[in-house]
């Protein structure tokens with residue numbers, strides 16, 4: 001994976017929860033249709049506007065909620081990285097395990113407006129708003145987690161280790 | 170959060186490293202012997218048990234890529250809880266595949282419809298939750314297990330697959346705050362209200378652990394403690410633990426599936442922060458719609474808000490205490506004409522006990538619907554979803570927009586007593602008003 005991610009920012013507020021990202025209806029839809037319902041309750045229509053490589057910038061407590069595969073929906077839409085004021089620990093795990101980078105960056109919502117072009121350097125922990133010229137820093141993800149992300153998620157790691165059954169259920 | 174204090178201890182070689190409960194359990198389970206664990210570290214730990222749920226049957230990533238072999242079949246349990254019984258063909262087909270998997274792996278601890286209950290409430294009942302343990306479960310409210318002086322937290326399904334293969338997982342060690350509970354609950358206030366009050370005052374605390382203490386905890390039953398720890402998921406806490414004491418000891422007596430070793434925090438352990446709540450001052454509370462942390466108010470403040478549906482249930486509040494509380498309020502009363510009341514016990518044994526004690530009959534006679542044990546409406550799966558424009562009050566765990574059905578519904582969250590009282594009046598009501606314990610205030 002490219003460690004310097006650049007894309008157009010979508011901004012969200014505080015307490016964006018997993019149920020908004022992965023509405024209940026997703027559970028029973030064909031896998032490829034699920035991402036289209038992301039943020040159905042709080043921002044209907046948004047999912048259809050996201051382009052591959054876009055960046056999601058959010059407020060505090062991002063991803064509070066359940067273990068449902070909310071990060072998979074964001075990844076499925078093409079979001080390349082989530083940058084939030086603070087991130088729920090379960091969301092972080094789920095995100096890493098499906099190969100979607102997510103970082104906590106206190107102060108980010110103050111320097112990014114929707115539509116700005118943002119560059120996020122996963123290695124150095126630098127975030128630059130190319131549109132306004134403003135910049136800030138965040139603590140890069142530990143190497144242990146970056147390794148899982150770079151492998152494409154935990155299932156890929158298991159597959160590589162020969163731990164997946166070739167007989168689906 | 171600052172951890173300078175802690176580092177100072179290391180610099181003084183003759184001081185013994187002080188650890189809190191969470192850190193001690195991490196250290197005990199660490200795959201490689203570690204000298205110390207401290208906030209910010211990643212620890213690789215061995216787990217004592219793994220719990221898999223019916224909801225895994227809706228995860229194609231698992232169904233298409235099942236783990237070849239569990240690390241230890243005796244340490245894996247499968248419990249069907251979210252969609253019991255299957256509400257649609259997709260769920261029915263998904264869980265059938267899991268039944269096949271249980272056979273393929275030869276899992277003994279398999280609890281199908283009518284035999285178990287909501288996973289962590291049921292696991293506690295079975296005596297699987299023991300001091301010092303780490304249990305892996307996908308459910309985000311697994312944090313409940315902290316009431317039993319142990320650790321569990323939500324994990325994703327792909328991650329659970331890894332734990333099933335290896336028996337191991339990792340945690341990032343968070344800072345720990347101490348919450349001291351003093352005094353004793355009075356009037357119509359319940360354990361849920363303690364949490365709602367905490368949630369209002371503390372707000373969200375991502376990546377942080379809570380250790381409960383204080384002179385008041387001895388007055389709380391293990392079930393009441395579990396209500397509080399379950400709900401701490403809504404603060405984004407990683408773990409929320411209670412110490413071991415005589416209350417827990419008697420709960421585990423004759424129930425524990427194995428011997429256990431209680432975990433105590435070192436005496437002088439310093440916490441990042443200490444807060445205190447006097448339980449005797451806590452009144453019935455309500456979380457306003459959409460989110461929990463920093464969004465709660467006394468029920469009396471929103472007295473009179475009209476409701477269409479009232480729900481009692483969930484892993485947190487589908488307990489015997491909750492059904493008793495509902496029955497106490499509903500006895501000799503009726504659910505308001507324009508309100509639907511739905512009551513969902515958390516486990517099969519709670520259901521049976523509530524039946525024996527006559528609670529289910531009282532609820533039904535009052536015009537309430539009693540369902541079989543399941544997560545049901547809590548996660549918008551089945552058993553009473555909300556339609557457009559509905560206003561609900563629920564004693565379940567989450568009030569997120571769209572969670573229980575339509576995105577245009579509004580969800581208030583409260584204790585089971587507050588929900589039952591509101592069902593009787595047809596509007597949000599402090600249960601103390603109905604029980605006559607609010608006079609003189």
Ligand code: SF4
Nearest residue numbers: 483484544547548566
């Ligand atoms: S009752 Fe609700 S919160 Fe508890 S496990 Fe079920 S869906 Fe999750």
